Amino acid sequence: MSVFIGRVGLAVFTATDRRADPAAVSRPDVPGETLLLHTGHVDAKPYDALAGEYYDAAHKTSRNFDATTIDAVATLQHDLPTGKVLEVGAGRGRANEFLNIDSNRIVQLDNSAAMLRLQPREASLVRVLNDAESLPFPDGEFSVVLAFLCDPFLGLNFLSEARRVLTSGGVLLGTTPSEVWGRALRGKLDVDQMETRFMLRTGSIAKVPSALYSVSQLKLMLEAAGFDPTSIKISSYSLPEGVQPVSADVTSPAEQLGLSPYRLPILDLFEARAV
Numbered sequence: 001m002s003v004f005i006g007r008v009g010l011a012v013f014t015a016t017d018r019r020a021d022p023a024a025v026s027r028p029d030v031p032g033e034t035l036l037l038h039t040g041h042v043d044a045k046p047y048d049a050l051a052g053e054y055y056d057a058a059h060k061t062s063r064n065f066d067a068t069t070i071d072a073v074a075t076l077q078h079d080l081p082t083g084k085v086l087e088v089g090a091g092r093g094r095a096n097e098f099l100n101i102d103s104n105r106i107v108q109l110d111n112s113a114a115m116l117r118l119q120p121r122e123a124s125l126v127r128v129l130n131d132a133e134s135l136p137f138p139d140g141e142f143s144v145v146l147a148f149l150c151d152p153f154l155g156l157n158f159l160s161e162a163r164r165v166l167t168s169g170g171v172l173l174g175t176t177p178s179e180v181w182g183r184a185l186r187g188k189l190d191v192d193q194m195e196t197r198f199m200l201r202t203g204s205i206a207k208v209p210s211a212l213y214s215v216s217q218l219k220l221m222l223e224a225a226g227f228d229p230t231s232i233k234i235s236s237y238s239l240p241e242g243v244q245p246v247s248a249d250v251t252s253p254a255e256q257l258g259l260s261p262y263r264l265p266i267l268d269l270f271e272a273r274a275v
């Protein structure tokens with residue numbers, strides 16, 4: 001199997017495989033793990049500071065999003081196409097956990113080296129350190145593009161790139177925080193409407209980009225990016241009933257809107273098919 005990185009076709013190899021061109025790829029940082037490929041110089045990225053604790057239970061809002069994602073993907077009406085899967089903004093990888101996708105189909109991409117080095121992580125063919133808004137793959141390379149919690153890079157650039165690297169009939173599936181939730185919360189916090197904040201273990205605050213779009217804006221962007229308008233589905237989900245603990249960043253906007261925290265839409269799931 002080959003994956004194209006930076007316009008060059010590379011055979012996918014494991015850490016013990018010595019066919020790799022040392023000039024083209026970095027050595028694996030964890031023996032036995034997939035290689036982490038660099039496609040050029042990448043500066044420190046916002047999630048680098050968060051990486052070591054992003055998956056901790058203490059980050060209750062993120063864990064509430066995880067529980068909601070499991071509920072949301074369970075509603076998918078059809079199987080995803082077979083073939084190669086690109087997981088964008090992969091973090092430690094969720095394609096297997098959420099969709100049971102085999103690791104030998106998955107390419108993980110993220111612009112944070114710290115997120116791509118996290119252990120434990122889902123296995124993959126290869127990990128690629130690169131920006132979501134300029135994907136280093138040729139047109140039509142993947143049958144599925146996944147992007148769970150893609151709010152840091154969601155916009156026309158990413159959506160157009162996702163469309164470009166999908167084969168005809170390929171599917172983009174993503175999640176992003178609901179605008180209803182985000183606007184209510186961010187109105188009360190000292191953050192811009194297009195960023196969010198994490199309280200770190202040290203007590204300091206990390207602010208990271210986080211775009212919010214209404215369902216109709218997201219639909220328009222998917223259409224503008226060239227996805228089949230008749231295939232676009234966007235649904236909003238609330239935290240499943242009874243999930244505990246509930247983040248104060250969910251209860252507070254729910255109260256403000258006069259809703260139970262289990263009735264406030266916090267996550268949008270979107271799918272679209274490439275023509």
Ligand SMILES: C[S@@+](CC[C@H](N)C(=O)[O-])C[C@H]1O[C@@H](n2cnc3c(N)ncnc32)[C@H](O)[C@@H]1O
Nearest residue numbers: 047089091110111112115131132148149152153
């Ligand atoms: C909210 S986290 C979600 C991680 C993972 N998808 C999950 O659900 O566990 C967002 C991820 O997107 C990555 N990211 C942010 N901006 C990016 C960009 N411009 N290009 C690629 N990845 C990006 C972050 O480093 C981080 O790993």
